[in-house]
Amino acid sequence: MALNRDAIWAPCPTTTRGQATPLSADAKGQRIAYASNKSIFLRSIDHPSQSTQYTDHKTTTTVARFAPSGYYVASGDVSGTVREYNIISGRINDIAWDGDSQRIIAVGDGKQRFGHCITADSGNSVGEISGHSAVVNCVAIRQQRPLRAATGSDDTSIVFYHGAPFKFNTSLRGQHNNYIYGVGFSPDGANLVSVGADRKIWLYDGKSGELKTEIGKGEHKGSIFGVSWASDSKRLVTASADRTVKVWDVEAGKAVQSWEVGKGEASTIPHQQVGVVWPAGRSDGLIISLSLSGDLSYWVEGSEKPTQTIQGHQKSITAAQLSQSSSGGDTTLWTGSYEGRVCSWDVANGRGHSVEGQGHSNQIIGFAESLGSKSEIFSTAWDDTLRIIDPSAKQFLDVATTLSAQPKAVASVGQDFIAVITGTALQIYKNGSEVVTETPMKATPLALAATEGGEDTALVAIGDEDKILRLYSFDAKSSTLRPGKELTASTAPVTSLAFSPNRMYLAAGNSIGKILVYDVSDGKMVVDRWSAHTARVTSIAWNAASTHAASGGLDTNLFVWSMAAPGKRIKVINAHKDGVNGVFWSAQHGKIISVGADAAIKLWRVEL
Numbered sequence: 001m002a003l004n005r006d007a008i009w010a011p012c013p014t015t016t017r018g019q020a021t022p023l024s025a026d027a028k029g030q031r032i033a034y035a036s037n038k039s040i041f042l043r044s045i046d047h048p049s050q051s052t053q054y055t056d057h058k059t060t061t062t063v064a065r066f067a068p069s070g071y072y073v074a075s076g077d078v079s080g081t082v083r084e085y086n087i088i089s090g091r092i093n094d095i096a097w098d099g100d101s102q103r104i105i106a107v108g109d110g111k112q113r114f115g116h117c118i119t120a121d122s123g124n125s126v127g128e129i130s131g132h133s134a135v136v137n138c139v140a141i142r143q144q145r146p147l148r149a150a151t152g153s154d155d156t157s158i159v160f161y162h163g164a165p166f167k168f169n170t171s172l173r174g175q176h177n178n179y180i181y182g183v184g185f186s187p188d189g190a191n192l193v194s195v196g197a198d199r200k201i202w203l204y205d206g207k208s209g210e211l212k213t214e215i216g217k218g219e220h221k222g223s224i225f226g227v228s229w230a231s232d233s234k235r236l237v238t239a240s241a242d243r244t245v246k247v248w249d250v251e252a253g254k255a256v257q258s259w260e261v262g263k264g265e266a267s268t269i270p271h272q273q274v275g276v277v278w279p280a281g282r283s284d285g286l287i288i289s290l291s292l293s294g295d296l297s298y299w300v301e302g303s304e305k306p307t308q309t310i311q312g313h314q315k316s317i318t319a320a321q322l323s324q325s326s327s328g329g330d331t332t333l334w335t336g337s338y339e340g341r342v343c344s345w346d347v348a349n350g351r352g353h354s355v356e357g358q359g360h361s362n363q364i365i366g367f368a369e370s371l372g373s374k375s376e377i378f379s380t381a382w383d384d385t386l387r388i389i390d391p392s393a394k395q396f397l398d399v400a401t402t403l404s405a406q407p408k409a410v411a412s413v414g415q416d417f418i419a420v421i422t423g424t425a426l427q428i429y430k431n432g433s434e435v436v437t438e439t440p441m442k443a444t445p446l447a448l449a450a451t452e453g454g455e456d457t458a459l460v461a462i463g464d465e466d467k468i469l470r471l472y473s474f475d476a477k478s479s480t481l482r483p484g485k486e487l488t489a490s491t492a493p494v495t496s497l498a499f500s501p502n503r504m505y506l507a508a509g510n511s512i513g514k515i516l517v518y519d520v521s522d523g524k525m526v527v528d529r530w531s532a533h534t535a536r537v538t539s540i541a542w543n544a545a546s547t548h549a550a551s552g553g554l555d556t557n558l559f560v561w562s563m564a565a566p567g568k569r570i571k572v573i574n575a576h577k578d579g580v581n582g583v584f585w586s587a588q589h590g591k592i593i594s595v596g597a598d599a600a601i602k603l604w605r606v607e608l
Helices: none
Strands: 002-009 033-034 039-044 051-054 060-066 073-077 092-097 103-108 115-119 126-129 137-140 145-154 157-164 167-174 180-183 191-195 199-206 211-215 224-229 235-240 246-247 254-260 271-278 287-291 296-298 306-310 317-324 330-337 342-346 350-356 363-368 377-381 387-392 397-401 407-412 417-421 425-430 434-440 446-452 457-464 469-475 480-487 494-499 505-510 515-519 527-530 537-542 548-553 558-562 569-572 582-587 592-596 601-607
Touching: 002 569, 039 060, 039 073, 060 092, 073 092, 073 103, 103 126, 103 137, 103 145, 126 157, 126 167, 145 180, 145 191, 145 397, 145 515, 157 515, 191 224, 224 287, 235 271, 235 287, 246 271, 246 287, 254 457, 317 377, 317 582, 317 592, 330 363, 330 377, 377 407, 407 446, 417 446, 417 457, 434 480, 446 469, 457 505, 494 537, 505 537, 505 548, 527 558, 548 582, 548 592, 558 592
Parallel strands: 092 137, 137 180, 180 224, 224 271, 317 363, 363 407, 446 494, 537 582
Antiparallel strands: 002 601, 033 039, 033 060, 039 051, 060 073, 092 103, 103 115, 115 126, 137 145, 145 157, 157 167, 180 191, 191 199, 199 211, 224 235, 235 246, 246 254, 271 287, 287 296, 296 306, 317 330, 330 342, 342 350, 363 377, 377 387, 387 397, 407 417, 417 425, 425 434, 446 457, 457 469, 469 480, 494 505, 505 515, 515 527, 537 548, 548 558, 558 569, 582 592, 592 601
């Protein structure tokens, strides 16, 4: 048996309102680099479903920058670490490379200093960043010799440095009257640009640092969070909180193209543009901008709308569901995250779309697919609502059912019936709105699973905090729930349940990492050797033949187990940083799909 990673569907960049989010592109214009949660992602521009993840940071990452050579990436986090080097005692806000890909300047919010310059290979000091009295937000290095560097700060000043080693040369004050969010040298080294919260764009001489002129006065109506040069050094692009992305002719000082994101929509805040990059080395002149919501928009001059928008999650994915097509194959993966965002993913190509409409406002707990004649997806969240998604439109319906308490899990229990467990009861809804039965629980329920039990009946399993696995039978005709066997073999609370597709087995994972498999017909335990997890089991999924199962846990690991040989297993260490929250076995594609706290979705090729 073998398990190999086939693809990573990357999350969106982490953004913060009122703060710039750096984006970086490699020299060939093939990939972008950005920070997301505690990871760094290098993502293909032309094939967004292809990406690489770097997971060695211990705290939340903030910035990633490609070296000019394209062979290295420097990344920083909130602890002040750039790669393995501790630069400052606080958050890293920005990083810049010199033209030789040998030196790095990192800046941010430190206690003793606001930045430092080091060699990339050894971490030795090759200069100092001084002259600021507040947090430094941005840095840029001139790629030609003589080397120059510039930093922008909350103290409204630009500091110009000569190097190497880099030393303070002059402080440029009076141009900006608010925080400075972006600086950048033109590719030919002739000009330096700065932008900030005062909505101004200033140009300076790239070699001497002397002030040249201001362009675009009064054009932007909100803070300018990002700026990037075109490879010809004649144009630059800016991204602003006014939801616009503008292309500027530097010599004329005028905007030659302007795009407004989310035009006409009632909610404007998610569409604030907080980052932008103009990748070099491309013939199509592509520009990529970042919204506060995490959406990456692709722009080409001459077009009025983005050529495509890349969507996904920014926070931990806490729930997922693999839906089935009418032909029996899986077509869509539905995912929900910590902040309440729901996305749909085409399993065939990895394209993600945010589900529109009035959705949830808190952590998503679970999904259930309707087994009735009408194709619907039900979702529950910690906003204590049960909502319905139209899969074809990828949109929430206007109706929402208010639950009596905070939900723990949700499952389909037959045609038109949905079961929801709360902290005290099991409730079964018809068509997602009408409660047909409510059964008090003997202990706090933690896990729920259901499968067909016969004509118009469903078998329901509930794992409780008292370590007991309780079985029930639901009769759809009479809308009654009858208690069945109580399985007491688990030595810890049951946290995850899954019926096998042939309805012969029930796998139950608990809070200490052990998985037990029961025979559904008589409740006897048939496997008790699946015990390699070292923390809570969060999800279990069976293959179509019911011969193998996959599991994920808070220990970050992913396992594949065999019914025929219970002692054998496949292990993937650190499958998801900070924990695996869901696993699914794609029958149509023969792959395992996993989701996790890193907000990423990963596909694994299985060889049994």
